Amino acid sequence: MDMLAVRADRLFDGVSANPVEKPTVLIENGRILAVRSGGDLPADAEVADLGAVTLLPGLVDSHVHLVFDASPDPVGRLAEADDEQALVTMRANARLALASGITTVRDLGDRGYLSLRLRDKPTADPAAGPLLLTAGPPITTGTGHCWFLGGGVGSGPEAIRAAVREHADRGVDVIKLMATGGELTPGTASHVSQFGVAELRAAADEAHRCGLPVTVHAHGGPGIADAVAAGVDMIEHGTFMTADGAAADPAVVEAIAAAGIPIGATVALKPVPGVARPPRIEMMLPLLIRVFLELRAAGIPLVCSSDSGIGPLKPADALAYGPAMMVNLLGVAPAEALRSVTSVAARACGLGDRKGRIASGYDADLLAVVGDPLTDPAALPTVAAVFRAGHRVR
Known part of the structure; x- marks a missing residue:
């Protein structure tokens, strides 16, 4: 599978209360390679720009x-x-x-x-x-x-x-x-x-x-x-x-x-x-x-x-x-x-080394929602996109 770059307005990584602004999540073979804030993208990456959404772990x-x-x-x-x-x-x-x-x-x-x-x-x-x-x-x-x-x-x-x-x-x-x-x-x-x-x-x-x-x-x-x-x-x-x-x-x-x-x-x-x-x-x-x-x-x-x-x-x-x-x-x-x-x-659940975070080495399970659940968790059901093992399924 080619490299995928997922972009959004902000990102909750599963741990920090401080969001990553303008993040790019690089994905290859169903795993997260890196999380960047701004910067250039690899030339061979397919880009999924999700716009004004917040990315979270699945x-x-x-x-x-x-x-x-x-x-x-x-x-x-x-x-x-x-x-x-x-x-x-x-x-x-x-x-x-x-x-x-x-x-x-x-x-x-x-x-x-x-x-x-x-x-x-x-x-x-x-x-x-x-x-x-x-x-x-x-x-x-x-x-x-x-x-x-x-x-x-x-x-x-x-x-x-x-x-x-x-x-x-x-x-x-x-x-x-x-x-x-x-x-x-x-x-x-x-x-x-x-x-x-x-x-x-x-x-x-x-x-x-x-x-x-x-x-x-x-x-x-x-x-x-x-x-x-x-x-x-x-x-x-x-x-x-x-x-x-x-x-x-x-x-x-x-x-x-x-x-x-x-x-x-x-x-x-x-x-x-x-x-x-x-x-x-x-x-x-x-x-x-x-x-x-x-x-x-x-x-x-x-x-x-x-x-x-x-x-x-x-x-x-x-x-x-x-x-x-x-x-x-x-x-x-x-x-x-x-x-x-x-x-x-x-x-x-015994999956802390591969699920529940957006970080290098973790499975590329991502949820994108409209709004900012770090300030209003009621935004969590407003789903814009879902990725499972690096595949967009919604």
Whole structure:
């Protein structure tokens, strides 16, 4: 592939709060060669001058469910679909995510390992979707949260180890466990633990022996505490929900911070006229905000993600709305919010050496938006162009 020079008005590199003015990003063979501010271009470079836009790294959504259709009843709709129909939904969600500037996704719960059938396609055809990391069916108890995806197992450390080995043998990229119940599954409760610390430790040990990271769905404080004690690599949600609210446990917060475990804050949602958050979540929102403020104050990395697919406010392109929510709800600076969907998210997914930044040697995944998200993150959904592995796909 010939050298490509992408020009814009300004650039957020995924790290610095100070934009690069009048940048040129030089790309060859899907990788970034250099980032320049002004100056001459190589004579043999093809130039893509995008005009009055801001360039950013392609977004990284660390928590998606491509198999869910973001309808009012995603579980029921999936139950009615055979595998080929489910794959149609997954492909459409992948294309929608890519068109919004999400160039990397981590699927944390499919049905029957369907996402493995999609994973290699975007490598051969960058326009087919983002780079895909997959967990397969999440490991849960027999009738636990999301059991209907096929990851229900028996109790005890050996049963958990066997489930992890099966996932590893199938070729997953990450192990996902449900340490607590969840809002999507009748008969479970978000604050109630499903596995004990011995089982979670067995999962983490076996995953690490297989060379895989492990991330854990955990809402309730005891489930979060057990996940930290087990040595997991990441915690999804981390809301510290109780039976009737949410309240962070200072000792557990301190343990998370000491271990350097990032929290996947699945806060991103796409506003839809006439559609509100679930009443229980809306009622708890002030308490959840307080929890995340305490997590942030402790220095715990917050990764903004979407949990896409689980309802009408969570379509596959919801992530771009997350940074503005973090600024408005948590009072973070725009640059910090943008890092949470670029470099911080990439690092949490184990891709910090190649994704989430615009820098020499990184993959040429770029998003161009109208406006300046470093001053107004609400500009992030105003997509002007998307590049995946150096190919313009929008």
